[in-house]
Amino acid sequence: MTSPRPGARSPETPAQQLLTRTALGVFHLNGRFVAVSDRMAREVGLTAAWWQVLGAVDRAPAPVAAVARTMGITRQSVQRIADVLVERGLAEYADNPAHRRAKLLRVTGEGTDALRRCNPAHEALADRLRAELGEEGFAETVRVLERLSAAMDTVPPAFPSPPAAP
Helix, strand or coil: CCCCCCCCCCCCCHHHHHHHHHHHHHHHHHHHHHHHHHHHHHCCCCCHHHHHHHHHCCCCCEEHHHHHHHHCCCHHHHHHHHHHHHHCCCEEEECCCCCCCCCEEEECHHHHHHHHHHHHHHHHHHHHHHHHHCHHHHHHHHHHHHHHHHHHHCCCCCCCCCCCCC
């Protein structure tokens, strides 16, 4: 009987194979979205990260922690971006009637103008993806990604729990 070579992976179950393919696909998509978004945002003096945070508070002001939860990133990352946006006049902090210490981040007129200038490129990308996927295919893609996101939200951050110490 031969033993596996050092460093060789054990065979994956079908579910593991699907998870691996899903994760790699999501990572690839994230990289593509960030690259395309950075190029589109750069044309109007933003970065993809600035555009994301401005977009998150465009319809309604929100605390930094809520923006971070929505985006699935750390509060500290959003805080750094929010501070830059405020420094550049694209956003501002406002009192939060629901929480004395957690200020609301809201878009300024200058921020709204920057978002408006991103709109043509955003629309062009949406139209390109709709043409590639078809109207129903595009809508189904959104539904599947939203289901995957909701399923991942049920997984605790410390999953799986580390093995108990001997």
